[in-house]
Amino acid sequence: MVVSSGDAGTPGVIAHRPGSWFLLRDPGDRRLLDVRCDQGPVTGSVLIELDAEEAAAWRSGGVAAIDDLARRIADSAPLARASSSAYRSRDLSATEAARTDPAVLDFLRRARSGAGPDHDRGAPAREARAEPRPTRTGDPSTQETPMTDPVAPSDVVAALRRPVAPPPAAIAAQARERLAALATPPGALGGVGELAVWWAACTGRPAPDAPQAVRLVIFAGDHGVAGSGVSAFPPAITGAMVRTFLSGRGGVNVLARRHDVAVRVLDLAVDEDLPDLDPEVRARVQQYKVRRASGSIERQDALTREEAERAIAAGAAVAAEEIAAGADLLLSGDMGIGNTTPAAALVAAALGLDPAEAATVTGRGTGIDDAALAHKAAVVRAALERTRARWHDPVDTLAALGSADLAAAAGYLAAAAHAGIPVLLDGLMSVACAVSAERLAPGCAAWFAAGHRSPEPAQRLALDHLGLVPLLDLGMRLGEGSGAVVAVPLVRSAADLLRDVALLSDLG
8 A cells, every 4th residue: 555645745754643524536447436624724735646456455455445445554654756636536646636726636635515415216215215226436425525625716717727638549559559550441430530549648658448437417507597587487387397307307317327427407597486385406416506597697797796706606505516426428418498599698798709700609598490590699799798898708798698607608618627527528518618618728629529519500609619529419419318328329339439349460
């Protein structure tokens, strides 16, 4: 067992002490086996590199084994090489740690608080809670996690607003060489081969495993602009759909069950308090609630800057929780009547379009008619004209034109990229938030893949801006993260092909 550690990214070797993150790494594939904070304020982190025998014991012992390991570390002298301990789910060597800013890593270590994420794989929340859950390494819902030192939202935003290093080019080159050496005609796998190379680079392995722990977070919120006649449905649908997701009966729940994707729904700004929910469920769903609804963007800002920062920080904390729970692929979903209007405005602002071009980013959303579409374009134009002078600042843009749920999704995406965790994007809302995340943390788009093409015109413009080609084009416009979930089997298949297809050199 080799122990190395550091405080807030500063290299150094120290023995275990209370208030440290344990980061256990497998000797074979160098993935984290668990991330857990010991009792006390977080003062540092401990990277524990297990040998093969210890890793096997860990897998059989589950979360209880951490206590024995902690005692062994406390009783032993500090060992071996020093390196900055990085909060990543892949290679944590000194070289990899240096690729990510220590300030961001320190935030990601400290951001997680409470009992951790509550997921289901499409099953009703009450049933899932009633059944005994098997102990799974890295699942914070099976263990108590002490509250960590609070981090000011403005500090979180400042930490996120740093460039993100791309997936390692050397791994991508090795994966591309392997792809060319497969026993398939050159270029026969087309975009599936390109997807495999991207996934390999993100995982740091030229012959990667397929994603196993895929996690979708649905950020829900109401939008003041929904009262301006831009949607075919009333705002009350938002809360009703949150309840539907929790019951496991939403469209995305059904897809998630089929494709083994964990689903989590969070109320960032639903315009009601969901009083009929079980108190324990409501507390989890509203853990990061910023406010009820948002301002109507054609007349007023959606959020104050402080609210926008709180929402971004919330999304980043959620990403940290999901990664700590073992996620190797994250998905972003949405729920909010009227949300295509602020999403379209965010894309227009990010691309610097003239407000007179508002119609080029405005789509039919939930299926509005021609008259409503023209009115919606006028609303987007008014919002753009009102806020044009503030587009240079991505946080101000989210405050002026976005919403708490969209700002949280942007923080979630930026934090995932900083942590080196790939993300599969969904439709317009997800891609609009990805554009906002790229503005917050330049370079993070290299960690994103587009699950599908939406009929919304703003999504096409945003994908072109990010340089992303959608994996699927099925005319889907459900939202909820559904298009990303449908694309998950494609990512898994691409990884399997790159890893398991015979090489031409093996054919003899």
